[in-house]
Amino acid sequence: MEEYRLKMSNISKSFPGVKALDKVQLEVRPGSVHALIGENGAGKSTLMKCLFGLYHQEEGEIALDGKNVDITDPNTALKLGISMIHQELNPIPYRNVVDNIWVGRFVKKGVIVDEEKMKTMTEELLRDLEFDIPLETLAKNLSVSQLQAIEIAKAVSYDAKVIIMDEPTSSLTVAETKHLFKIINRLKSEGRSIIYISHKMEEIFEVADEITIMRDGQYVGKWAIGDITIDEVIRQMVGRDMEERFPPAEDTIQKEVLLKVEDFTSAEEHSFEHISFELHKGEILGIGGLVGAQRTELVEAIFGLRKISSGELTMSGAKIKNQTPQDAIKNKFALLTEERRATGIIPMLSVWDNTLVVAYRKLADNILGVIRKKKIGKKVNDVCKELDVRMAGTDTLIKNLSGGNQQKVLVGRWLLSDCDILILDEPTRGVDVGAKYEIYKIMRDLVRRGKAIIMVSSEMPELLGMSDKILIMCEGKLSGILDKTEANQVEVMKYATMFSNKAKEEVSE
């Protein structure tokens, strides 16, 4: 047997103006989990897309079990025994679970699709992996973690030699992640190779055998997991020392209560109810809780995106109403949504346009709304510089920036709109360690300037490291508000599971 199941050597790939991969290599042993790590924009996804045939490298070779292969499209990759769990969940909304799993390789009986057989196969597959999902459900009615489970089941069902997992746990709970690791270990014992991409260091050190680090489209090195520490990984990724994961806390909280939320209850059933809290100027309020705690729903309701059946907002002593996002923006609220790609960036527009989406009308302050580029341009440049957005220029398309830089542009969008209350929903999801730190620094800087931040976060270290106060929700109810001095992981989890037996089980697992 070859030493390496998969050997990618000297892979180079350019996009207009960017050298995305520069002579990168990757060597994966059979029956092992190989973590591929790097900041966003380091080229991990590009490398995997070359492997899966979505891109074709300009230079370099890919060898499977010692034989050179030419992977021109996903179909070829699948036939060669390479399957992939994609970072972006890509369900076919109006098709059921069975169709979503077997798309591309339906079982036939003559010319007819053998529905019965596919159903049995799906049943077996899901039972085998211990996923409990009703087969006839349409994908549009599945939860994100169920969709993720289907992606996993699908990738496994290809019976592949190499399985690429691109951030498979981004929408999984702790218990579901454990479940995935069990599956990974089984696949490993069957001799399959897994390429595991994740930003979560704890996960990588739990599941991986070897680790390859990339930086700026280049290969940095390969280590056995026992030979390297988390700090060393981060240093190699970022290319500099990272003393701290969070900028130091400062005492920026002012006396003045900027926003008072009273008795907020959703107009929808099974959503949040009777939520009240206060937000001071210069304060970062974290909102914690498990998936399904209705945190996003709450902040979106505060921003006027969802209807409420009761509740009052008081801003600096005056009653306000946010019935639509337009109201909210007028009242100097800002919202960075959870789904950056779906509801944040406008991919085919430039950084310039993306920055100005909210502020265009305000900055073009003449009657006709004529845009004077020079006048506005300085503001755009200033804000991009201030936030340290890394790009070729403001006319770069935003889709070509890394996740962290996209997020900075979105923050800039709201800064130009002159907001006072910034609501950040999972501000660092899909953002790498280095850029995370920069976003944290920006947050600190904003509260120093007297703005207030509401941050929804599912990442415990972030919640504990950044919040002045943590509001914890459980199944739509407010279960507790902790000051940062009394908050720790155990306390937060206690409140997050307060009203729910199901959630408790999940934590105790």
Next chain:
Amino acid sequence: MKTIDIKKILIDKALVIVLLFMIIGIIIIEPSFLQWRVFTDIITQSAVKMICALGLMFPLLIGGTDLAGGRQVGLAAVLIASLSQMADYSNRFWPNLPELPIILPIFIALLAVALIGAVNGFMISKLKMAPFIATFGMSTIVYGINCLYFSKKPNNSQPIGGIREDLRFLSSYKLFGQISLLVVIAIVALVIVWFVLNKTVFGKNIYIVGGNAEAAKVSGVNVNKVIISVFIIESCLVGLAGIMEVARTGGANSSYGNAYEFDAISSCVVGGVSLSGGIGRVSGAAIGVIIFTFISYGLAFIGVNANWQLVIKGIIICSAVALDMRKNA
């Protein structure tokens, strides 16, 4: 829970329900609407429209459209009419052409439109053009070609007549003395399309490409091939509609089929085929066609002014699209 389900059904089927009420209204105003003869008339009139709707359903299912559909009906009609005239007809399109075996003109007409479908598919898949604009351009091209052919000497743009009996019998022969073969063809096509869409891998892939082309691609589906095939099949179906039109009317001219694609798309949408792709059932498209024919026949039957008929039809189409958006919100 039950009340919620009823509400959902009402929204989903709102249009069908309203249209059924309209039909009941027509019957109340004019009870003689309820007679066998009216029924056979309506299904005969539906036959050609049914084939067009089945055809257009294919591009709609992948989230596309074909604005050249009607013009392809026209091209197929002129082609087959010009090639299947009686030998002793005075005004022949090709004066010296012998009577060809009827299968040959049919084949030529279908081949011509299939080529157009392939080009449509190529533009939309490989060249990544928006279906709306690509097929709009194609409709102009097809009409132009049709007119060039139609104005050829000695025909000089005169309506083509004298269609041979072995083509005309599709319309003139009545099963049980009542139902023409056109209806039979429509029913057979309906069954075949249902089978292809629901029972074959190709059919499933159509829904999948329409639902999420990116997901289909990474799952190893040859998306371009699906798109091109979809447009070829659609063209063949509308081509068949053109042939049936010639059989029905006994002639053809270059304006045949104009705007048929809009009727077809409207019927599909009324029947629940989503314009955003990925959703739609053959039964829905069929019901849409029949309801539309019922309404237009019925409105004429009770003497509603033709201009008002247009207004009513337009309202139906807009409501259908509005409901479609609501369903997928």
